[in-house]
Amino acid sequence: MNRVLHNRFTIEKAGLLDTIQDLGRYGQQRSGINPCGAMDGYALQLANALVGNLLEEAGLELHFPASVFRAEHSMLIALAGADMDARLNGEPIPLLHPVKLKKNDLLQFAALRSGYRCYMAIEGGLYVSEEGYSSSTNLKAGYGGHEGRALKKADVLKAYESTDAFLPSGVLPWTVDPVFETTTDHVRIIPGHEWERLSSQQQQDLLQQNFIIDKRSDRMGCRLAGDPLILSKSEELVSSAVNFGTIQLLPDGSPIVLMADHQTTGGYPRIAHVIKADLSKLAQKKPGDPVRFKLVTQEEAESSFIRQQEYLLQLSKVCRLKLSHLDHKL
Amino acid sequence: MAPVLFPLGDSAITIDYGNIIDEAINDKVLARFHDLQKHPLPGMIEAIPAYSSLTIVYDLFKLRSLVKQGSIYAWFAEQVKDWLGQDLAIGKETFRSIRIPVCYDGPDLISVAEQKGISPEEVIRLHLEGRYRVYMLGFLPGFAYMGKLSPKLFMPRKKQPENMLAGSVAIAGDQTGIYPLNSPGGWWVIGRTDVQLFDASSYEPCLLRPGDRIEFYSSTQCSL
Numbered sequence: 001m002n003r004v005l006h007n008r009f010t011i012e013k014a015g016l017l018d019t020i021q022d023l024g025r026y027g028q029q030r031s032g033i034n035p036c037g038a039m040d041g042y043a044l045q046l047a048n049a050l051v052g053n054l055l056e057e058a059g060l061e062l063h064f065p066a067s068v069f070r071a072e073h074s075m076l077i078a079l080a081g082a083d084m085d086a087r088l089n090g091e092p093i094p095l096l097h098p099v100k101l102k103k104n105d106l107l108q109f110a111a112l113r114s115g116y117r118c119y120m121a122i123e124g125g126l127y128v129s130e131e132g133y134s135s136s137t138n139l140k141a142g143y144g145g146h147e148g149r150a151l152k153k154a155d156v157l158k159a160y161e162s163t164d165a166f167l168p169s170g171v172l173p174w175t176v177d178p179v180f181e182t183t184t185d186h187v188r189i190i191p192g193h194e195w196e197r198l199s200s201q202q203q204q205d206l207l208q209q210n211f212i213i214d215k216r217s218d219r220m221g222c223r224l225a226g227d228p229l230i231l232s233k234s235e236e237l238v239s240s241a242v243n244f245g246t247i248q249l250l251p252d253g254s255p256i257v258l259m260a261d262h263q264t265t266g267g268y269p270r271i272a273h274v275i276k277a278d279l280s281k282l283a284q285k286k287p288g289d290p291v292r293f294k295l296v297t298q299e300e301a302e303s304s305f306i307r308q309q310e311y312l313l314q315l316s317k318v319c320r321l322k323l324s325h326l327d328h329k330l
Numbered sequence: 331m332a333p334v335l336f337p338l339g340d341s342a343i344t345i346d347y348g349n350i351i352d353e354a355i356n357d358k359v360l361a362r363f364h365d366l367q368k369h370p371l372p373g374m375i376e377a378i379p380a381y382s383s384l385t386i387v388y389d390l391f392k393l394r395s396l397v398k399q400g401s402i403y404a405w406f407a408e409q410v411k412d413w414l415g416q417d418l419a420i421g422k423e424t425f426r427s428i429r430i431p432v433c434y435d436g437p438d439l440i441s442v443a444e445q446k447g448i449s450p451e452e453v454i455r456l457h458l459e460g461r462y463r464v465y466m467l468g469f470l471p472g473f474a475y476m477g478k479l480s481p482k483l484f485m486p487r488k489k490q491p492e493n494m495l496a497g498s499v500a501i502a503g504d505q506t507g508i509y510p511l512n513s514p515g516g517w518w519v520i521g522r523t524d525v526q527l528f529d530a531s532s533y534e535p536c537l538l539r540p541g542d543r544i545e546f547y548s549s550t551q552c553s554l
Contacts, residue, residue, distance in 0.1 A: 084374035241385035265468030
């Protein structure tokens with residue numbers, strides 16, 4: 001079947017840093033190709049679940065102030081992650097609901113009210129060239145996503161024709177609960193290979209202080225400002241692989257959490273790793289926000305991530321059922 | 331010496347052969363890496379070789395049903411240990427040989443020569459004389475760490491990174507490399523090449539792979 005491409009959005013005004021991201025371009029780190037992908041992959045998946053997409057479908061990652069979008073065609077979207085006071089033709093629309101847009105609708109974001117990054121899923125996904133098995137924008141190398149860069153004014157985003165013709169316009173009456181487990185506000189970590197290089201006092205300092213997200217943080221790394229942790233033994237490390245969530249200790253004693261655009265290898269001490277299930281929490285903190293860590297076991301890290309994925313799959317099924325039910329009713 | 335295994339977060343394991351840049355150790359890493367490319371372990375997403383370590387990223391969610399008790403890491407580490415127990419022919423592999431043309435007129439050529447107390451011609455001769463191996467890729471898409479450089483050319487990294495042009499052929503420590511993209515960098519640029527090291531539209535976007543053997547030859551035809 002030939003699928004028809006439609007124009008979906010025109011960017012009326014550019015935002016600070018809005019890019020197309022999926023869950024990352026894995027499989028080529030052997031060549032130094034950094035995975036990129038959504039900073040908050042959990043929020044992207046929640047948005048995808050709401051519109052009936054595959055969880056790993058590419059969507060838009062928005063930073064405030066976000067772009068202004070003009071709909072060129074009707075479509076079903078959902079927003080998750082940061083609350084940016086989204087307005088549809090001036091009227092507020094909620095996070096975590098499917099919303100059917102009509103042609104010429106104007107979608108804007110008025111204020112950053114909570115969190116830091118907002119994700120928009122579009123039913124059927126966006127049309128992008130999938131270089132290297134992924135739609136993620138690699139800003140450093142300038143490829144993937146929309147022309148390898150952040151969206152700018154007059155960009156037109158395309159998507160395949162979707163099957164949402166029967167849905168009524170506006171906000172659909174169901175939502176999902178973004179909380180998959182009850183936890184504290186702590187960001188959970190597990191020890192890194194050089195954890196033991198910290199004195200027991202420094203380990204306590206890492207766990208007991210309030211770090212502040214530094215303003216130099218970006219999609220590559222989340223820098224933490226606090227009391228410096230200076231290692232007594234400073235043996236240099238030859239470069240080896242690092243991971244999304246790896247906490248490296250820089251020579252000045254400040255920790256940096258490697259995020260989605262991280263380089264594939266590094267040579268600074270890996271004192272700890274943020275667990276996969278809590279990367280979402282960290283990605284929603286903005287410069288100036290406090291962050292506190294909590295040490296957990298490898299098993300807790302693993303089971304928390306598995307629960308998160310199982311929860312998403314469950315939501316995905318429920319949302320698809322709701323959408324198909326609505327199709328039948330009309 | 332048996333390698334050390336440790337978790338790299340909750341979704342990867344690193345096999346560490348020691349904190350050293352050494353050809354024999356890199357041979358072991360690459361033999362293991364190439365074996366995994368042909369025969370991936372269950373649940374493996376990808377393998378990332380480095381100078382003296384190999385990291386395997388695995389799919390926690392896929393492995394959850396295979397692991398009945400204990401952590402998935404512990405289970406995966408057992409698979410890795412079994413696999414490490416199987417003998418592989420080390421250092422017997424044949425590697426690709428690649429020749430790269432270089433115009434030796436980089437902005438730092440004179441400065442390197444002065445700091446090393448040799449002529450620019452001697453810098454070029456020493457760089458051309460080397461037979462390099464790609465120990466690993468990292469830093470940027472397609473950036474190959476190649477060694478080892480003649481000890482007569484060892485330079486510490488620059489204190490402040492500068493803006494590098496794609497195709498810059500540079501040196502630092504006992505390594506040489508080529509910037510595949512325009513990027514900040516702290517190495518000393520002695521030449522440039524027209525060869526494209528990274529092409530996003532290609533099935534294999536990076537020209538160089540771990541284990542490749544590299545020779546440079548002098549060229550006068552560079553468009554950059």
